[in-house]
Amino acid sequence: MDKPNLNQYIREVELLKEQLPPITQYPFNIPSIEKLTNLKFHPNVTFIIGENGSGKSTLLEAIATLYGFNPEGGSRNFNFTTKATHSTLHQHMKLIKGVKQPKDGFFLRAESFYNVATKVDELGSDLYASYGGISLHGQSHGESFMSLVMERFRGNGVYILDEPEAALSPTRQLALITRMHQLIQEKSQFIIATHSPIIMAYPNCKIYDVDAGYREVKYDETDHYQITKDFLNNPSKFIDLLLEE
Secondary structure (H helix, E strand, C coil): CCCCCCCCCEEEEEECHHHCCCCCCCCCCCHHHHHCCEEECCCCEEEEECCCCCCHHHHHHHHHHHHCCCCCCECCCCCCCCCCCCCCHHHHEEEEECCCCCCEEEEEEHHHHHHHHHHHHHHCHHHHHHHCCCCHHHCCHHHHHHHHHHHHCCCCEEEEEECHHHHCCHHHHHHHHHHHHHHHHCCCEEEEECCCCCHHHCCCCEEEEHHHCCEECCHHHCHHHHHHHHHHHCHHHHHHHHHCC
């Protein structure tokens, strides 16, 4: 049994089964949500993995909202709604926190990062120094992501990232690992939903596979690692199989 770390910011999340709406109602009809009981988070990094549509982003959104982040992303000071599409899952969950409060935090959603960038512009150019010196809209998608991580993330924080690899090249994903490590050494905690076998290679972490009922898995047990490794070892064989008539 893991010994509780009272100093980590988010220790555990629990689904309150006795308060759930009918399982025919979204998002409670998602198989992975039905299987959820509780998750214990690693003090450094917890990865949530699974297929498209498995519910990992819905879970991450609920955790972030429950912790006080804007559902569309941003810091805990952001308060805007472009379109209220987030689920009510957070209303049926309990978050168990540590004794310390973070000094920083950010919820990064690849799908709504454009809206966050627009909000930063609306708040004024005085904020640009924290996002690479210019408007996020004045940078490429990948550049704006890295500006956020390199300039805005300050340490002693909670950083919840939903598919950060969406805008990042393999080289930039490696740079993200380096920056994550720096921030972890500065007493930060990450919770990340990802498909990237590069990003989830970060050591000393937990990896939960939602498709396997939130079973904790080792890195080299994940489909992401195994399929990528097999493909790179023999790409021509894979392509021939995929394209055969």
